[in-house]
Amino acid sequence: MTGNPTSRDYNKASVLDVLLSRAPLTRNEVIEFTGLSKATVSRAVEDLRADGCVVDGGVDELTGRGRRSTYLDVPGALGHVAGISFGMQTTCVLVSDLRGREIRHITVPTMDHQEVRSAAEWLIGLMAEAAETAEGPLRQVVAAVPGRVRGGTEVFGPRESMKVFAGSALQRELTGLVSAPVLLDSDANASLLGILVENAALRNAALFSLSSILNFAGCTERELLRGRTPSFGDIGVLFSGVGDEPLEEVLSTGGLLRFARGRGLDLERIEDLWLQPHDEVARSEVLDSFTTALVTAVSAVAVTLDPESVFCVGRLRPLIEEVLPEVRRRLDKSLPTVPEVKVAPQVLGLSVARGAMHASLGLVGDRLRDAVLEARRQGHRADQPSPAF
Template sequence: MSTHALSRANRASVLRVLQHSDPLSRADIAERTELSLATVSRAVNDLVKMGFVCQAGSLDRTGGRPRAQFTLSSDAVATLAVDVADHHTDVALIGLAGNVILSQRHEIVDADPSARLTHTIRVVTSTFPRASKNSPRIIAVGVSVPGPVQADGTIDFAPSLQWHNVRLGSILRQELNVPVAVHNDANLIALAEATYGELRNPAALVALAVFEGVGSGLVFNGRLWHGNQGSSGQIGRMLLSLSALQNIYVGYGDLESHLGSEGIRNRAAKAGLELDPDREVFRELFLVQAEKHSAARELTRLFTIEGVVGV
């Protein structure tokens, strides 16, 4: 590893430690990263100059010279987070310390694949300069999409968006001239839960993402399990019965036809439930109807069994 690459790796180690800690001294950081005190001092000094880290007072634990404490700078740099969902695109400006600086939702209704892509690119490219003008410097963009994604940010397919082989990562890098990471939404949900959830750093975690489609994300020993070609969690096309073998599925798969939002609406209609078409189907079913309708309670019970135990 070159000296430049090693210095960059050391700075990343320091940032990871500070991201999940209260203010720490150089000695505390050295202990947690298992780097030498001299290495940590160089990394911290570099990060302070870059604006990523700032001093947060000092602490005298021994009666001697107070130790300077360091923390992440919440207002120096930020990342633009983008969630491309079934019927909207959410954008949020996130500070280095995890603080939300800006959050917006942009709705889109019944757009064809090309219009949906144009809408997504326009939302991101218009938000970027506007957010940068009165906010911290944006150093990267992260995008979540409902479908399997290759390492270069190419979306293999996203049924809810009707996208196939869309090079979204390359498009946004060219437009914005900053690093852009594009990942599957279920994978990101799993990674976020393993990193920031109630039970942090589990040995293994599976997160189910149920929207119009159904997917999952797998984390083992703190790392995403991508599987062959990044499709490890793509469970929506699993067959629930032998009779499904005779069906032809375009877009969504068999499991999704039962447990996705449209599948739930169809099953609710068969059970005699009228769900508000303008409301989010799962919230309507689980929080509203289930409180007052026995059929809804039974449907939510079956959904839980099939979605969690049966998969």
């Protein structure tokens, strides 16, 4: 007999949501987080246990009188996910269980790939190495790239050295090599998602990734903003306020390197701008232009999206930290309401991979919830547990 999901199904899904996001938990904690009755939680837990979605995870310490409570946990055998940061200089692959507990991460220099197939095979090899001790099947892969991404499959606007990855070939090749769904996302989106996970109070925010390219991400009510066209997020084409330069040419590593050399600074790499001594006049001119461009970018986002916070990440972080007081001063003079502008602490490669991992977990959690609610339409009885997938 088939039908629509029942209240029992929705209760079961609610308990699963809480366990996936917070386990290990005692039954009393599950009751507190879901607002469901003791009997309802017990029934849902037993259903989920029969599905293989819940196991006992130890016993809490006895404090005062009464019986100790058994922790409920999500078993490793339910599966694992992978988050990949595929950058121009550094690649990081992180594998976690479905509770988001890291199993292993691997960070290596990015190899120079001339073919999409070889790059995909290399990434899958790193993922297999990171997942050697993982239990259960691979459930989802999200790979974050330095470019704009539409629909989880198509890459737009990568730097010249990564032009081979423009389009959907990378997603297709990765999908063909693993028995799990694979989606692409921008490194900026992954960075912002990682920040949202760490800060539950943050609602509306924007993020600029100032690295090989200038990339942008935003969220409203904690939902990442995704445009209908590939042009969404291409803030680098906007006028920077510095000569005839667009933002991309002042707020990316390659662009700023060219800009600084054009102002007489002898730089081998962009890091020399803050690691080596230089002519003070020429360096001050470059820093002033960088400050102007950053103020322009933040102002454009502030008046269109009204974020409470604007985060800056990427390889140009040391320079951002140097000019940030002046950026704030100029914004205070030009905007009636100024968002909090700050540099987000990040670990090269790993922070983006962690955000991609959280994106994977969100997708798997949605599928698990859908499986619980769709079981009724597949002919399961109310007293019959349904498979998780």
